[in-house]
Amino acid sequence: MIEFINVTKTYDKNNVDALNDINLFIDKGEFVFLVGRSGAGKSTFIKLLQRELSPTKGTVKIRNHDISQLSKKEIPYLRRKIGVVFQDFRLLENKNVFENVAYAMEIIGRPESKIRKKVPLALEMVGLADKADRYPNELSGGEQQRVAIARAIINNPSILICDEPTGNLDPETSREIMELLEEINRHGTTVVVVTHDATMVNRLQKRLVVLDGGRLVSDSMKGTYDNVLS
Amino acid sequence: MNKKKEHRFFTMLRSASRDTIKSIERNNLMSFASVASIVAALLILGIFIIITINVNNVTSSVKNSLELKVFMKSSYTQEDLDAVQTALTNEEYVTGITYESSDEALAKYSASLGQYSGLLSGFTSSNNPLNASFIVQVDDPSHLEQVKSEAEKLTNIGVDYVKYGEQYVDALVSFSNFMNWVCVIILVILSIISVIIIYNTIKLTCYSRRKEIGIMKFIGATDWYIRLPFFFEGSMLGIIGAVFATLILRTAYYYLLGMTSNATYLPMQSQLIAPASVMGPVLIFCLVYGILMGVCGSLFSIRKFLDR
Numbered sequence: 001m002i003e004f005i006n007v008t009k010t011y012d013k014n015n016v017d018a019l020n021d022i023n024l025f026i027d028k029g030e031f032v033f034l035v036g037r038s039g040a041g042k043s044t045f046i047k048l049l050q051r052e053l054s055p056t057k058g059t060v061k062i063r064n065h066d067i068s069q070l071s072k073k074e075i076p077y078l079r080r081k082i083g084v085v086f087q088d089f090r091l092l093e094n095k096n097v098f099e100n101v102a103y104a105m106e107i108i109g110r111p112e113s114k115i116r117k118k119v120p121l122a123l124e125m126v127g128l129a130d131k132a133d134r135y136p137n138e139l140s141g142g143e144q145q146r147v148a149i150a151r152a153i154i155n156n157p158s159i160l161i162c163d164e165p166t167g168n169l170d171p172e173t174s175r176e177i178m179e180l181l182e183e184i185n186r187h188g189t190t191v192v193v194v195t196h197d198a199t200m201v202n203r204l205q206k207r208l209v210v211l212d213g214g215r216l217v218s219d220s221m222k223g224t225y226d227n228v229l230s
Numbered sequence: 231m232n233k234k235k236e237h238r239f240f241t242m243l244r245s246a247s248r249d250t251i252k253s254i255e256r257n258n259l260m261s262f263a264s265v266a267s268i269v270a271a272l273l274i275l276g277i278f279i280i281i282t283i284n285v286n287n288v289t290s291s292v293k294n295s296l297e298l299k300v301f302m303k304s305s306y307t308q309e310d311l312d313a314v315q316t317a318l319t320n321e322e323y324v325t326g327i328t329y330e331s332s333d334e335a336l337a338k339y340s341a342s343l344g345q346y347s348g349l350l351s352g353f354t355s356s357n358n359p360l361n362a363s364f365i366v367q368v369d370d371p372s373h374l375e376q377v378k379s380e381a382e383k384l385t386n387i388g389v390d391y392v393k394y395g396e397q398y399v400d401a402l403v404s405f406s407n408f409m410n411w412v413c414v415i416i417l418v419i420l421s422i423i424s425v426i427i428i429y430n431t432i433k434l435t436c437y438s439r440r441k442e443i444g445i446m447k448f449i450g451a452t453d454w455y456i457r458l459p460f461f462f463e464g465s466m467l468g469i470i471g472a473v474f475a476t477l478i479l480r481t482a483y484y485y486l487l488g489m490t491s492n493a494t495y496l497p498m499q500s501q502l503i504a505p506a507s508v509m510g511p512v513l514i515f516c517l518v519y520g521i522l523m524g525v526c527g528s529l530f531s532i533r534k535f536l537d538r
Contacts, residue, residue: 050448072453079450090445107451151449 001159001190002026002049007058009044018044020214022058026192028158031185033201034194035225036211042194045211046163049082049192051075063158080108083152083189087164089144091136097123097147098132104151122150126180142173146180153184160184162193166200174200198225243458250462253435260431261467267427268471268523269478271420272516276479278413279512285406287503298366298374300381303390306362310388317387318366321380326367335360361390421523428467428527432460436535443535457532464528468520475520476513483508 004024010017019041026032036042047053048060054068061067067078091100098119105115123129126146136144145165152160162181166174178193178200185191195201201208201224208223209216254261300318302311311329318327330338333355340347353359368377374394381392436443446456487502 076447076450076452079448081450084448090441090448092442092445104449107446107449107455109455155450 001028001030001063002192003059003061003064004048005059005061007048007055007060009041009048009053010056017214019048019055019211022211022216024209024216024219026190028190029185029188031182031191031204031206032193033204033206033208033223034192034211035196035201035208039213040211041214042211043163044214046084046161046194049159049161050084051078080155081157081159083155083157083160085145085148085152085160085162085165087167089136089141089148089168091144091147091151093136096133096135097128097139100136100147101150101154104154108155110155118154119150122154125153125183126150140173141169142176145169145173145177149177149180149184153189157189159190159192162191162195164195165193166195166197171199178204201225247459247462249459250466253439253459253463254466260427260434264424264428264431264467264524264527265471265474267420267424268468268520269475271417271424271523272472272475272520273478274413274416274420275519276475276512276516278410278417279515280479280483280508281406281409281413283508283511284503285402285409289402289406298368298378298381298392298394300364300366300384300392301390302362302364302388304361306388311362313387314364314384314389317384318364318381321366321377323369323373323377324366325369328365330363330365332358332360332362335363421519424523425527425530428464428524429531431467432464432528433531433534435460435463436532440535447536453536456536457529460528460532461525464524464526465521466524468522468524469517471524472513472516472520475516476509479512480505480509 002024003026004022007019007022008017009019022041022045034042034045044053048055049062049067051067051070059066059068062078062081070078092103095103101119101122102115105118110118120129120132123132126149128143128146128150131139131143136147139147145168149160149165160181165181166177169177174197181191181193182204205222205224208218208220208225210218210223300314302314315327315329318324336350336353336355336358339360340350366377366381368374378392378394381389443456483502483505487505490502
């Protein structure tokens with residue numbers, strides 16, 4: 001599903017490798033935690049997947065396609081297959097919950113009848129069926145993140161990337177969000193969660209990939225955060 | 231599949247036009263400045279078109295009635311006359327030739343004076359001051375000069391001089407060329423100003439929507455989808471400008487028409503062309519040019535935000 005082959009990314013400015021010779025294979029339907037200190041290369045990792053950046057060396061493959069070969073025109077179509085959830089939710093403040101989710105379908109030109117059918121289903125899945133006409137500023141952080149998740153999965157992406165999805169949330173809400181992500185994963189979506197949250201990583205016991213200083217230092221099937229840092 | 235595509239297009243179109251109206255309202259001051267600058271540029275474009283159409287009308291009517299007049303010397307023989315007639319008839323480009331004797335010229339002149347024809351009563355065929363002439367028609371105005379110089383070579387067989395309305399037409403054409411250049415230069419300057427103002431107007435919209443643009447990009451919107459509303463906004467400003475400019479030009483043209491309807495100084499009894507046949511092209515050109523300026527401005531400004 002996701003494959004990094006000898007990937008190195010060097011930013012022109014400081015000549016430091018943000019990622020250094022990364023080799024990683026993530027299979028279809030996996031649930032993977034990606035952890036590391038700030039500056040370890042996590043953001044670069046996501047940007048490479050989104051094709052916001054291209055690797056300096058090596059190949060990034062998604063569904064067996066080398067995405068660095070994509071032309072500028074093809075990039076949007078790649079992104080439609082990858083749902084992304086951010087720490088700061090990134091919702092449109094002037095649209096209500098329904099519109100925010102519908103928006104992701106609108107921009108890829110889905111017909112209105114489909115939108116009206118599918119958005120309530122997605123909202124139900126994230127537990128916000130009764131808040132469709134609320135605006136983001138009327139919602140709690142956890143609820144906003146649920147909207148963002150609904151938006152990320154509305155077009156049935158095969159991959160869901162979450163960049164610190166619980167970074168702004170209290171532990172209880174975080175737990176709920178993680179349960180939601182697991183639920184999505186059970187439906188067959190490959191989920192990659194970038195996080196700092198040790199408790200969560202330890203509790204869920206999923207595959208754990210650790211980056212440090214741009215290098216992949218550990219990749220364990222049932223990793224816990226503690227042995228990583230030691 | 232086709233119907234599906236069509237449907238997608240309309241979904242996109244609707245959300246784009248909804249956003250357009252919102253943002254024109256939000257940036258009303260800059261939108262006003264954009265429209266005003268477009269109107270200014272289009273007024274010049276319109277004046278340019280109106281002048282061109284009218285001048286072309288006058289010159290073509292002048293050109294169509296153009297003919298050479300080959301005047302004979304006062305002392306010519308019948309052989310001279312025949313020789314000149316033969317020479318002119320054989321001349322390339324000549325389509326018709328009419329002889330006008332000095333008596334006929336006198337009669338014509340006398341008739342043209344109407345009630346004052348008495349002024350010429352002292353002249354008879356014996357003391358007629360007018361010369362006999364050939365009126366020569368040419369197939370195309372561009373050949374006038376050539377036929378003229380050929381005719382002037384016939385001085386040895388009785389030709390005195392050759393005349394046509396060249397000075398008159400040349401002056402008109404050079405005046406219109408000059409005006410056209412002036413218009414083009416002003417138009418270019420105003421267009422650049424307009425595009426810059428539109429660029430800044432749309433940039434405001436882009437800036438206020440940069441978060442949205444970012445979100446659109448990571449959800450997988452194509453660049454054209456993202457551009458569409460800005461594109462619309464630019465075109466809308468252009469269309470509004472074009473409509474205003476055309477209305478102003480129309481009013482001004484009617485006013486001008488009223489002023490000149492009784493004027494006798496216009497050449498060859500030519501009138502300004504009827505507004506109906508002028509305002510059509512003016513509206514079309516203004517719309518096309520206005521939309522073009524709007525679209526250019528908006529494409530320039532969104533480029534920055536898309537490439538981030």
